Amino acid sequence: MTVPIPGPPRPTDPRGPDPRAAVAAAMAGLDALAERPLAEHVDAYERVHTALGDALAAGSA
Template sequence: MSVPTPGPRPGDPRPAEQRPVAALRADVEEAVAGLDDLDGRPVSEHPAAFERVHATLGRALTSGSERG
């Protein structure tokens, strides 16, 4: 039995980016670093900060799933 390779969801208009792992790691580290000063920012800004990290992690995971 073969296991399907994960990839973009059907109908997802965004193509998976093919970027070097080091670049993806740097993107993730930068996004997570954006949470460092969260305690000094208004609570109303927190959701946007978490959404940026979530989106960056999603892109990194999607790009990583295309490697093989």
């Protein structure tokens, strides 16, 4: 019996893209948020929230 080795999926992985990459990209959207106008913060958090929800849904499929 073979045991799968954990790690990022390979590009040919039938499960699709790695949701961890989407999480990292979403979190990068918060970089330098402190230097941006306060009015832009809500939009930035909403984009991250949506991206994280999408990654969570993709990971549970």
